[in-house]
Amino acid sequence: xxxxxxxxxxELAGVRLKNPVVVASGTFGFGRxxxxxxxxxxxxxxxxxxxxxHPREGxxxxxxxxxxxxxxxxxxxxxPGVDAxxxxxxPFLRQHDVKVIANISGNTPEEYGVMCEKLSEAGVDMIxxxxxxxxxKAGGLAYGTRPELAAEVTRExxxxxxxxxxxxxxxxxTDITEIARAVADAGADALSLINTLRGMRIDVNTRRPILKxxxxxxxxxxVLPVAIHMVWEVASAVKLPILGMGGVSTGEDAAxxxxxxxxxxxxxxxxFADPCAPxxxxxxxxxxAARQGLxxxxxxxxxxxxx
Amino acid sequence: xxxxQICTVVExxxxxxxxxxxxxxxxxxxxxxxxxxxxxxxxxxxxxxLLRRPISVAITGWDEPEDLATLIFEVRGEGxxxxxQRRVGDKLDVLGPLGNGFHxxxxxxxxxEIEERHYLLVGGGIGVxxxxxxxxxxxxxxxxxLGFRTKGKAFSSVVSRFQEAxxxxxxxxxxxxxxxxxxVDGQVRELLEQDKSFTQILACGPKPMLKSVAKVAAxxxxxxxxxxxxxxxxxxxxxxxxxxxxxxxxxxxVCKDGPVFNAEEVDWDx
Numbered sequence: 066x067x068x069x070x071x072x073x074x075x076e077l078a079g080v081r082l083k084n085p086v087v088v089a090s091g092t093f094g095f096g097r098x099x100x101x102x103x104x105x106x107x108x109x110x111x112x113x114x115x116x117x118x119h120p121r122e123g124x125x126x127x128x129x130x131x132x133x134x135x136x137x138x139x140x141x142x143x144x145p146g147v148d149a150x151x152x153x154x155x156p157f158l159r160q161h162d163v164k165v166i167a168n169i170s171g172n173t174p175e176e177y178g179v180m181c182e183k184l185s186e187a188g189v190d191m192i193x194x195x196x197x198x199x200x201x202k203a204g205g206l207a208y209g210t211r212p213e214l215a216a217e218v219t220r221e222x223x224x225x226x227x228x229x230x231x232x233x234x235x236x237x238x239t240d241i242t243e244i245a246r247a248v249a250d251a252g253a254d255a256l257s258l259i260n261t262l263r264g265m266r267i268d269v270n271t272r273r274p275i276l277k278x279x280x281x282x283x284x285x286x287x288v289l290p291v292a293i294h295m296v297w298e299v300a301s302a303v304k305l306p307i308l309g310m311g312g313v314s315t316g317e318d319a320a321x322x323x324x325x326x327x328x329x330x331x332x333x334x335x336x337f338a339d340p341c342a343p344x345x346x347x348x349x350x351x352x353x354a355a356r357q358g359l360x361x362x363x364x365x366x367x368x369x370x371x372x
Numbered sequence: 373x374x375x376x377q378i379c380t381v382v383e384x385x386x387x388x389x390x391x392x393x394x395x396x397x398x399x400x401x402x403x404x405x406x407x408x409x410x411x412x413x414x415x416x417x418x419x420x421x422l423l424r425r426p427i428s429v430a431i432t433g434w435d436e437p438e439d440l441a442t443l444i445f446e447v448r449g450e451g452x453x454x455x456x457q458r459r460v461g462d463k464l465d466v467l468g469p470l471g472n473g474f475h476x477x478x479x480x481x482x483x484x485e486i487e488e489r490h491y492l493l494v495g496g497g498i499g500v501x502x503x504x505x506x507x508x509x510x511x512x513x514x515x516x517x518l519g520f521r522t523k524g525k526a527f528s529s530v531v532s533r534f535q536e537a538x539x540x541x542x543x544x545x546x547x548x549x550x551x552x553x554x555x556v557d558g559q560v561r562e563l564l565e566q567d568k569s570f571t572q573i574l575a576c577g578p579k580p581m582l583k584s585v586a587k588v589a590a591x592x593x594x595x596x597x598x599x600x601x602x603x604x605x606x607x608x609x610x611x612x613x614x615x616x617x618x619x620x621x622x623x624x625x626v627c628k629d630g631p632v633f634n635a636e637e638v639d640w641d642x
Contacts, residue, residue: 094610098628101373101608114612122623125642129603129613131423136605143612143623275603285422337605338422340376340467 071354072361073347075109077306077329078229078254080190082109082164085323085362086347089310089333090115090168090193090233091140095154096161102340107347110164112257112331113150115195117169118176120146130266130275135285135312136334137264139276142170147180151187164190166231174221181226190229193308194222194253197235197260209235209260212247219251231255231308234299236288237263241295242302249303256299257308257331259292285334286312293325300326300367314342316349323350323365374608377401379466381458382440387527390447391498392456395440401468402432402439409505410473410576410599410632413441414607416465417451424467425451426604426627428576430501430530441468444501444530470607471631474574474597478510488512489571492563492594493538494556494585496577497521501530502599503576507537514538515563515570519556519581523549557584564592575599575635586635596635602626617642 073084088099090112096105105111123143130137145153147169158165167189171177177194184192196218197209208214215232222230232248234241236259245256261282266275274280292311300307309327313319314335322330335342354362383395401407409431414424431442447453458464478489489512493503496519507514516534520526522545534541542559543551552559556577564570570592575585576599589596602614609628617639618624624633 092606092611094612098606098608098610102376122621123612123615125617126615127603128615129423129605129611131421134422136422138605138611138613140612140615143615334422337607337611338416338424339465340608 071351071359072363073351074361075329075363075366077110077308078191078231080110080164080229082329083162084109084347085329085350086319086343087112087166087308087329087331088336088343089331090195091138092333092336095150096158099336099340103344105158105161105163107344108163109329109347110166110190111158112166112168112193113154113158114144115142115168115170116144116147116150116180117142118147118171118180120144120149125277127275127277128281130281132264132266132283132285133287135283135287136337137266137276137281137283138261139278139281141278147183151183155187155189159188166191166193168193168195168233170195171218174218177218178221178225181222181230185225185227191255192222192226192228192230193257194218194230194232195260197233197237209244210238212243215244216247216251219248219253223252229254231257233260234258235260236291236295236311242298245299245303245305249305253305255306255308256303257310258299259288259295259311262288262291284312286314288312289318289321293321296322296327297325297369313346314338316346316351316353319346319350320353320365323362324367324369326367326369328363328366373405374467374470375399375401375405377466377468379464380438381460381462381464384458384460387444387529388524391525391527392445392447393529394443394445394455394458396443396464396466397438398441398466398468399438402441403434405469407432407439407441407469408473410502411469411471412631413443413466413468414470415455418454421451421454423451423605424607425455426470426607427455428502428599428631429469430504432505444498446498467607470627472629474506474599474632476506476510476574478512490569491515492517492560492570492573493534494560494573494575494577495519496556496581497525499577499581499599503574504530504533506574507534516541517544517556517559517563518542519544519546519577520550521545522547526550555584556581557588560585561588564588564594570594573597582635583640586638586640589635597632598635598638599631600626600633600638601631
């Protein structure tokens, strides 16, 4: 029997990714560092480090604390600003055959609009609107926890963007479907979830939190079940395509997010354990799809058989 | 440029209850990628530790069939405990070379004529080993000041390397059980007062020690490089986790911009 050829490509808000594995914003910089370990063209897409209108130095250290099967971070959106990204980083990314997804955070809805305009013009493939960063005081998470503010930011972004807009949701809410619906109604083209879960660790000897700003965002394998559940909830509530993320480190993890309703997955924290984790996730996913006799990986999306 | 390499443990010696001397076969990381003392390797420490552990490199050498790197590390937590339980023949998943190491033109490539320099190596505790190679590889006179908590921590296998390579090696202990009673900065001050020929200080050790050495160096106008530590995740400059604040308010990252910085750049009060 001839071996079936497996199609790895997926579509996310009209953008075709050659495979469903993207790298998550904040874990991958602008690609240069991990590009030393593998060819960036092997990825489906790159969600770039979160950008703000003006450069930010981020939070004081320590910014990292290890937790059981996870890490807390409080980097605080350190970035060179959107203009420097367009000038210095985008041309490098463009040398690779990979979809570039710019991630943005604003202090006001207007700032989101300005950044969308600049980035659309600069030619990114998609914009991921971050309304869920737990590590900054202004904007960030505030927009992600209130439906009317989330909708306002989404409308502003959509108005100024000429490329698809994906809104990144926070898990730090009572009902994530409420925010998802508000963002969908406001015109978002896709959703990405989940951002990190708010968390904390304390040194019992000094009685000080490990992180200098006390709290941070939890990521890594520990959060995978939360991500699967929330992707499932959101996929059941809205029609938008979903980029699923949260603790993915194997093909099986990724397959679970796809079955729960995601169209593509992002790998983040797993990179810190293994720089080639995204490629292993891709290959593992392909193996599962092949074993199940599928002709395309995208057939997994939403394939869950709930009890 | 860093690579990912599966490395074999070829030597494992326990120096005391919590300190280990480990030699790894590191492929051609020394010959082809220029791994040297003062840089670090980012080592996966078993399946239960998500993050790799950055371990400073003490000694490197070209070898056949594979180059060798010596790591001298202390058990601080679960990751380093796992590392201490490795035995000869075990394999480790390693990223390296990472970080910059001390900037010493004499041992860097493309270096031609330079004026004679007098280096002062200042190490504290587990910060002593990353200076070993800098004692050996320079053509100029070197002086070493090595500080330890107590006599039992001044391992002869480490200290003797400085005594063989340096013109003079001064030892200090916090409790006075060996050498001068007190911290290294007192000894450094005395040396700088007596001898104006020092052109550069290279320092590695705990942050309070680095801060006081940097202060003395600044007083005497001697350039000083310090090797810093911070909690680290990716190890290659992507995640921006291991930030430290510079005097000008900017952030730099221990893994990529460091671990060695010019002492005058660092905001010591941050």
